[in-house]
Amino acid sequence: MPSARAHDLITVLSGAALTPLAYRFYLDHIQLEPNTALTCSLWLGGAHLVSGIMFSPDLDIDSAIDNRWGIFFWIWRPYMWLIPHRAFWSHSLIISPLLRLGYFAAVVYGLAWMVVWLLGQLGFTPPAYHRELAAWVAGLVTAHPTQTWAFVIGFCTGSAAHTVADWLVTKGNWLLGSYGRRLRRRYRNHDQWIPRHERQRW
Numbered sequence: 001m002p003s004a005r006a007h008d009l010i011t012v013l014s015g016a017a018l019t020p021l022a023y024r025f026y027l028d029h030i031q032l033e034p035n036t037a038l039t040c041s042l043w044l045g046g047a048h049l050v051s052g053i054m055f056s057p058d059l060d061i062d063s064a065i066d067n068r069w070g071i072f073f074w075i076w077r078p079y080m081w082l083i084p085h086r087a088f089w090s091h092s093l094i095i096s097p098l099l100r101l102g103y104f105a106a107v108v109y110g111l112a113w114m115v116v117w118l119l120g121q122l123g124f125t126p127p128a129y130h131r132e133l134a135a136w137v138a139g140l141v142t143a144h145p146t147q148t149w150a151f152v153i154g155f156c157t158g159s160a161a162h163t164v165a166d167w168l169v170t171k172g173n174w175l176l177g178s179y180g181r182r183l184r185r186r187y188r189n190h191d192q193w194i195p196r197h198e199r200q201r202w
């Protein structure tokens, strides 16, 4: 499998190619105003990058990706425990990025709910932040459906660029025979994965 660095490069290059294509598509086929077409294509390109770099399919193992979340790395721990590595739930084209997005939204909602609950236990009566947050997102989605679609599509293409690269290397290994086996050996330590007992964090 390509390393995290190779995946980043693929994400950036495909994002750079996709954004102007999306702009043309929005102009010519959806007939959006140039300004809206620009906003939508930037949302699409931005989501592509965020999805590939921060929400990478390889979040299903303890990889270089989860380190990018810094002190928030633990957000992805339950995900890592639940999702089998490189299977359908993490490496499919549409379901897996949407699952990560939904998972992240659920975590943020849960955290907001916990803050409200804790403040309640301390005798405060805070506003229902979790519900306000959900209402704010729902409002954004309803007010800007085209931009929302651009974001969702970009989020899926960012993940797909990763999955397709993984597939190509796997298929390439098979097609290329002995050269492929050499490649596979080189990628055995992909994503700087290290066994749990050798990790410094623990």
Ligand SMILES: [Zn+2]
Pocket: 001, 057, 058, 086, 091, 162, 163, 166
């Ligand atoms: Zn992968």
